[in-house]
Amino acid sequence: MRSIIEWFKYKGWFIFDLPYFIREKEYTIGLELGAKGGRSMYYMLKENKNLKLTGIDLWENMEGSAYKNNQQNEFRCKRKLRRFRDRTTLLKGDAKTMVNEFQDSTFDFIYYDLQCRNMVNFHHEMIALYLPKIKNGGILIGRDFRQFRETLYNLGFEEKDFLNCKMGERVSPRLEYLIIKK
Numbered sequence: 001m002r003s004i005i006e007w008f009k010y011k012g013w014f015i016f017d018l019p020y021f022i023r024e025k026e027y028t029i030g031l032e033l034g035a036k037g038g039r040s041m042y043y044m045l046k047e048n049k050n051l052k053l054t055g056i057d058l059w060e061n062m063e064g065s066a067y068k069n070n071q072q073n074e075f076r077c078k079r080k081l082r083r084f085r086d087r088t089t090l091l092k093g094d095a096k097t098m099v100n101e102f103q104d105s106t107f108d109f110i111y112y113d114l115q116c117r118n119m120v121n122f123h124h125e126m127i128a129l130y131l132p133k134i135k136n137g138g139i140l141i142g143r144d145f146r147q148f149r150e151t152l153y154n155l156g157f158e159e160k161d162f163l164n165c166k167m168g169e170r171v172s173p174r175l176e177y178l179i180i181k182k
């Protein structure tokens, strides 16, 4: 029974962890890279009434069962986030080419969720482009950052910099963050 509950909590990071972590930090300006169907954006916006959130996605069909109908996710995302339209900006395209849309030091946090096959060799470039867009003292949050530790080490982070997202006393099994100091 316990392991089923843990499995739900592990799979439900976007319901149980991310929205409440943002709430505890009282962040008001965020960016999600990899909006997909708007799932994680929805819960962040629902639990954080003062949060303004921008989401970027390619919304192109790609290899892999989760992405073969990815074009439909653009419509799903827009429909899901309609009730938060005053606090939401959705941008379609390659995040690499969109980075100049944002001034440096704009965001309290960036939630980085671009774990797709097309991105395998591009995490370094993408994260390097977006780090300056985070405010001094703001954070980069990641799901399963373990998959690209090397990339983040090469960008100058050390193992001691990786912090677990905590909601009260509870530690997220998947979400970690890095504090950006300028």
Ligand SMILES: C[S@@+](CC[C@H](N)C(=O)[O-])C[C@H]1O[C@@H](n2cnc3c(N)ncnc32)[C@H](O)[C@@H]1O
Binding pocket: 014, 033, 034, 035, 036, 037, 038, 039, 040, 041, 056, 057, 058, 059, 060, 070, 073, 093, 094, 095, 096, 113, 114, 115, 116, 118, 119
């Ligand atoms: C892991 S999914 C995001 C999941 C989403 N955050 C959620 O909670 O359901 C990754 C998304 O990144 C998008 N993506 C991949 N490469 C991209 C790029 N270069 N620019 C913008 N979006 C990209 C894909 O289209 C895909 O929808």
